Amino acid sequence: MAQGFLKGLIAGASLLGFVGSATAQELTIFWAEWDPANYLQELANEYEAETGVKVTVETTPWADFQTKAFTEFNARGSAYDMVVGDSQWIGAASEAGHYVDLTDFFNKHKLNETMAPATVKYYAEYPSNSGKYWSIPAEGDAVGWSYRKDWFEDPKEMEAFKAKYGYDLAPPQTWAQMRDIAEFFHRPDQGRYGIAIYTDNSYDGLVMGVENAIFSYGGELGDYTTYKVDGIINSPENVKALEMYRELYGFTPPGWAKAFFVENNQAITENLAAMSMNYFAFFPALVNEASNPNAKSTGFFANPAGPTGAQFAALGGQGISIVSYSENQEEAFKFLEWFVKDSTQKRWAELGGYTCNKAVLESAEFQNATPYNKAFYETMFKVKDFWATPEYAELLIQMNQRVYPYVTAGQGTAKEALDNLAGDWNTTFKKYNRFK
Amino acid sequence: MTTLTMTTLDPRSRAARRGMSDLAIRNLFIIPTIVFLIVFNIFPLLYSLGYSFTDFRASTNAPWNFVGLENYRTLLNDPFIWNNFAITAKYVIVSVTGQVLVGFGVAMLLNREIPFKGLITTLLLLPMMLSMAVVGLFWKLLYDPSFGIINYALGLGRFEWLSNPDVALYAVALTDIWMWSPFVMLLSLAGLSAVPKHLYEAAAIDRAGPLYTFFRITLPLVAPILMIAIIFRTMEAFKTFDLAYILTSQPTTEVISIRLYKMAFQEWQTGMSCALAYIMLVMVIAITNIYVKYLNKVKER
Incomplete structure (x- = not known):
């Protein structure tokens, strides 16, 4: 009876949704609350002008985004026709049947060739190398760095730096140089600090930050096809990378133990740090004088290389997917047909969206449009991401539990933290029968 | 009948x-x-x-299986969960003790003829009327090491209240004490004003000292109502979520309800989180029962 009652409720709710959507040509896209969502709304307004189909981009704060989206999916709700979902969700959402299979659409439009390969691999394909696609790369994003050009280019600082470290002060090429520069500018007595890094352990902030170090040190989180993690997540490279991250934490401003994108942009706008890690998507605020008084003296660089010369960055960004429970799938497909056109992708980039379209990314016009677009273009071809398996959230929380006390409080050693993490991940994969 | x-x-x-x-x-x-x-x-x-006896996950369409007591077994063997419980216990003790001391102390001060007594009492009640999330957000600003007023007023320099794993839990408890002491104060005040005046007069005639009067007259008579305040605050402190979640994300402040939230709505381990919720429920009921037993004893005296 209980089941019947629930079904009745759900049926009632979906009926309401159906009545609402059947009367007009309307589509709803769900995304997190940030600037790119506003740009997407502007793009969608142009679609409405062309076709008469009204597209609304509905948003929610980042902290709720995952919870709200999956609550809607789990209830088989039709409130959203499309969702611009985080890259890690793809396993959970595709295996549970929340996303519509876009493989045919993908192949028909040859998106494999027109989109940057990393974006196809991490935003669209699941399982890895399966040739099955669940979303269209929409907002490319990765972690990059901003820095204070005025501090770096001050002749006195340059001279002092060269005298101390024996090479010229410039945006770092390697993590070792970045450490030196952070140490050099770290002057707590002057209220100036070396570096701002991600440390927030409530979602994927800290993990993204640590990934930047791990990937550039030549490490990996595990084998995404065989689920092997022993000797990979706790490899000597990863231990070194984690130790470096811990060392950098020593050069952060006081109270930097719950820092994510907001705090890291503040590090630049409030004159706190010489360098700051952040997603490219948050850089438009740094070149805008209304939101950054130091806009003119803010520079950007791509994630530096590790000791072996490997250079990668942690992937952010999202693909756009059609929700299985949508009543307007046909219209949603039409919107996506329009969205993947080269001309739309060009317009998307002009509005401020980070297109994943190879041709647009490679164009000189795009690369010169902002001070960070070139770094973005370089980064998007060398990105790696976290696990995308359905149990990614558990893996993420386990990594936070093991890594956070070491990075922010120096508890235990990097090796212990990663060995324990390998144990946790093995247990989790065993629980979900991933080892076949 | x-x-x-x-x-x-x-x-x-x-x-x-x-x-x-x-x-x-x-x-x-x-x-x-x-x-x-x-x-x-x-x-x-x-x-x-x-x-709670299944491996059900609300985020998937996969059929669920009956797993018996497996969820309970896993949870009770998880050292992280035990750590969460230990943190919660520490938080409950610090925060409730603080609230009782401050709340009862203020009530004692207010339980006499002073000018503007009504106004002062009303003003003191304000913190309790605010929303937990709002209190969390502005105490985060007050605690800020770079521009927070607390470090400035106390001359602590750049002391890191919320980023220091050893201090963060006390900082959260301090906020809770600030917010909820008025509640204890209000109940204590009601209890204090109900103590018959003639008892104090009799004590004065017998030349009883202030300490003797307090422990032999005031405290025993206020105890039942104070116990009620403690029960309420303990239950609330045990379930605390908002303040700790907003103020800091230190593992040393991850009280059990935050772990439960993560398990239920980030990891979507629905079955497992139901089991954890039940473990919490049983604990709250047990603690409350002990209190109620004690309360009845106090009342009988």
């Missing part, structure tokens, strides 16, 4: 004039309440008890 003492409707009342019987009135008021309780409280409670 007492079982049949349902009061009858006053024949002059409006309801009676409209021809409503006692039974009709009872049905009108009680049945909706019962239905509401069953649909929104009892039913989900039992439903989630069922889930």
